Amino acid sequence: MEKRWVISQEAPAKVVEQLAEQLKVSTTLTSILCQRGICTYEEAKHFFRPSLQDLHDPFLMKDMDRAVNRLNEALHRNEKILVYGDYDVDGTTSVALMYGFLRNYTSNIDFYIPDRYKEGYGVSSQGIEWAAENNFTLIISLDCGIKSADKVALASSLGIDFVICDHHLPDDDVPQAVAVLDPKRVDCPYPYKELSGCGVGFKLLQAFCFQNDIDQAEVYKLLDLLVVSIAADIVPITGENRIMAYFGLEHLNGPQQMRPGLDALKDLADLKGEMDITSIVFGFAPRINAAGRMGDAKNSVRMLLAQTKEEAHKMAGIINESNKERRSQDTSITKEALQMIQEDDFLKTSNSTVLYNENWHKGVIGIVASRCIEHYYRPTIILTHSNGKASGSARSVHGFNVHSAIESCSDLLEQFGGHMYAAGLTLPVENVQAFRERFEKVVANTITAEQKIPQIEIDAPIQLKQITRNFYNIIRQMEPFGPGNMRPVFMSEGVYDTGSMRIVGDTHLKLRLTQDNYHTIDAIGFGLGEYYHDIKDGVPFDVCYTIEENIYRGVITLQLRIKDIRLK
Structure with missing residues (x-):
C-alpha cells in the first residue's frame, strides 16, 4: 500500500542551535525536542529528568475538596461504598486502583463492572438498582459517569450519592453528583487535561492522602496500574501522564516484586526483558480487554487485585482463554469482512466501508474495523446484530472525522457517540442499507485525496x-x-x-x-x-x-x- x-516542520534555527549548545547534543535531536514543545533548557531538564514532585496539586481539580470530604464522611460513618468502573482496560485498572486502596480503610466496600452486552457502556440502571438493593450509599464511578445525568438522578432518588471520576468530554448537562471530577469540564481549572480515567481516580486518592496525612508513597505504589491504563487508553504521554508513566514503568521494571496479576500476565504473554509502553499495549491490554469482550470483566479486576501467585495465575489463565477466543473471532471475522469487500465491485472502489453480518461477535467488531483499514485505507464501520438492532463500531483514517460523518446520518440512527477517530452506533436493521449509501455519500464529499493515503x-x-x-x-x-x-x-x-x-x-x-x-x-x-x-x-x-x-x-x-x- x-x-x-x-x-x-523544522523549529526556528536559533532556538534549536541554542538548545543544542546548552544540552551538548546535535541540532537534529534538539530540533525533535522543539517539535514536541521542549524548547528551553528548563523544559528539557524536566523532560529528561521526570519527578513526582512535578505532579499538579490534585485540589486544583474542580470538586476535589467535595469528593474527598464525601469519601471521608462515608469512611467515618462506615457507609457501604461501591466502586463502579467500565469494562475496558482503563475502567478495570481504575477499579483495581480505587478498590484496592480503599479496602485498607474499610471492609464495607465492593466493586461493580457492567456487563458489556446486557448493560452497555457506562453507568446502568441495573447497576444503580443493584447498589440500592444492597444498601450502598456512595458510588465512586471511574472512567464513566460524565454522560450519566439521568442515572445519577436515579441514584439520588434511591438515597445514593455519586462521586464521578471521568476524563471524557462532558455534555452540557453535567450530572448533579456530589462531586464531578473531570479535567475536561469547561469550568475545571486543572492544568493538565489529558488524564486517563484511572489518572483521575489516582488524583482523588492523592488528595485523600494529603487531607488525611497519609504518606504519598502509599498512593505511588499504584503507578503500575496507572501506566497500564495510560498505555492502553492511548492518551497523550505528555505532561503529568509522562511523569506517571515513567515511574509506573520504573515500578514494573524495578527490583521490587511485580504485582502478582501483572506478573502472571507477563508470563502468559511471554514478554521478555524490560516492560515499555509497547509491551503493555500489545501484551497486557488485549488480554485485560478480552475479559470484557468475551466474558466477565470482573475477572480482570480480580486478577489485578490478586495477592498470591496462585490466585493471580488462575485468573490470568481465565483471561488468557478469553483472549484466545477473541483472537479466533477476530481472525475469522476479519477474513469474512475482507472477502465481502473483495467480492463487491462497489465496495472495492468506494470511499468508505460499511459491513453488516448478524452473526459477527460484537466484542471484536472494533478490532475488525481497524484490521480492514490496514487493507482498505478508508473510514470503516462494522455492524452486527445486538438486542434486535444493528450495532457497530467505526474507525477512521488520519485527519478524517468519522464521528462528524456519522452525525450527518443521525436521522437513520437510534444512538451514536465517540470522537474523531472511533465511534459506536446503533440503528434499526432495516436502515442499514440506507445508512451505508448515505455514509458513503458523506465521506465521498468530505474526504480529501491525501486522507486516503496512509501517512x-x-x-x-x-x-x-x-x-x-x-x-x-x-x-x-x-x-x-x-x-x-x-x-x-x-x-x-x-x-x-x-x-x-x-x-x-x-x-x-x-x-x-x-x-x-x-x-x-x-x-x-x-x-x-x-x-x-x-x-x-x-x-x-x-x-x-x-x-x-x-x-x-x-x-x-x-x-x-x-x-x-x-x-x-
Missing part, C-alpha cells in the same frame, strides 16, 4: 553516519514513547544494501545498509519482502525508519526498523 511521507510522520532526515551509540542513548532518554511523544522516525536518502540482503520469515527483509560504502548498519523491514527484487544489486533507494537495539547471541547492536521504502 502506498504511503505518504510527511516531514515535520508516515518523519521527524528528521539524517545521514546514516549520524547514527551512533551516543545518538541512540539520547533517544532512549526520551522514553516513554506514545501519543504526543512518539518514537522518532528518521529518513535517509540514497541508501543501498551492501550485498547481504535476504528474505526472512517469508515476507521480511533483512539488510545491511550504507550511504557512502563506509558507514554501515543492519536493518529489518517487516512485511517489506516485496521490495527485494527492486533494490537488490546495490540499487539506491530512500528509507524511513526508527532506531532500535538488536540482541543476537548476547551481542547488542543498533539496527534500523524500516517503516517504508521509496524507490528512486
Whole structure:
C-alpha cells in the first residue's frame, strides 16, 4: 500500500542551535525536542529528568475538596461504598486502583463492572438498582459517569450519592453528583487535561492522602496500574501522564516484586526483558480487554487485585482463554469482512466501508474495523446484530472525522457517540442499507485525496553516519514513547544494501545498509519482502525508519526498523 511521507516542520534555527549548545547534543535531536514543545533548557531538564514532585496539586481539580470530604464522611460513618468502573482496560485498572486502596480503610466496600452486552457502556440502571438493593450509599464511578445525568438522578432518588471520576468530554448537562471530577469540564481549572480515567481516580486518592496525612508513597505504589491504563487508553504521554508513566514503568521494571496479576500476565504473554509502553499495549491490554469482550470483566479486576501467585495465575489463565477466543473471532471475522469487500465491485472502489453480518461477535467488531483499514485505507464501520438492532463500531483514517460523518446520518440512527477517530452506533436493521449509501455519500464529499493515503510522520532526515551509540542513548532518554511523544522516525536518502540482503520469515527483509560504502548498519523491514527484487544489486533507494537495539547471541547492536521504502 502506498504511503505518504510527511516531514515535520523544522523549529526556528536559533532556538534549536541554542538548545543544542546548552544540552551538548546535535541540532537534529534538539530540533525533535522543539517539535514536541521542549524548547528551553528548563523544559528539557524536566523532560529528561521526570519527578513526582512535578505532579499538579490534585485540589486544583474542580470538586476535589467535595469528593474527598464525601469519601471521608462515608469512611467515618462506615457507609457501604461501591466502586463502579467500565469494562475496558482503563475502567478495570481504575477499579483495581480505587478498590484496592480503599479496602485498607474499610471492609464495607465492593466493586461493580457492567456487563458489556446486557448493560452497555457506562453507568446502568441495573447497576444503580443493584447498589440500592444492597444498601450502598456512595458510588465512586471511574472512567464513566460524565454522560450519566439521568442515572445519577436515579441514584439520588434511591438515597445514593455519586462521586464521578471521568476524563471524557462532558455534555452540557453535567450530572448533579456530589462531586464531578473531570479535567475536561469547561469550568475545571486543572492544568493538565489529558488524564486517563484511572489518572483521575489516582488524583482523588492523592488528595485523600494529603487531607488525611497519609504518606504519598502509599498512593505511588499504584503507578503500575496507572501506566497500564495510560498505555492502553492511548492518551497523550505528555505532561503529568509522562511523569506517571515513567515511574509506573520504573515500578514494573524495578527490583521490587511485580504485582502478582501483572506478573502472571507477563508470563502468559511471554514478554521478555524490560516492560515499555509497547509491551503493555500489545501484551497486557488485549488480554485485560478480552475479559470484557468475551466474558466477565470482573475477572480482570480480580486478577489485578490478586495477592498470591496462585490466585493471580488462575485468573490470568481465565483471561488468557478469553483472549484466545477473541483472537479466533477476530481472525475469522476479519477474513469474512475482507472477502465481502473483495467480492463487491462497489465496495472495492468506494470511499468508505460499511459491513453488516448478524452473526459477527460484537466484542471484536472494533478490532475488525481497524484490521480492514490496514487493507482498505478508508473510514470503516462494522455492524452486527445486538438486542434486535444493528450495532457497530467505526474507525477512521488520519485527519478524517468519522464521528462528524456519522452525525450527518443521525436521522437513520437510534444512538451514536465517540470522537474523531472511533465511534459506536446503533440503528434499526432495516436502515442499514440506507445508512451505508448515505455514509458513503458523506465521506465521498468530505474526504480529501491525501486522507486516503496512509501517512508516515518523519521527524528528521539524517545521514546514516549520524547514527551512533551516543545518538541512540539520547533517544532512549526520551522514553516513554506514545501519543504526543512518539518514537522518532528518521529518513535517509540514497541508501543501498551492501550485498547481504535476504528474505526472512517469508515476507521480511533483512539488510545491511550504507550511504557512502563506509558507514554501515543492519536493518529489518517487516512485511517489506516485496521490495527485494527492486533494490537488490546495490540499487539506491530512500528509507524511513526508527532506531532500535538488536540482541543476537548476547551481542547488542543498533539496527534500523524500516517503516517504508521509496524507490528512486
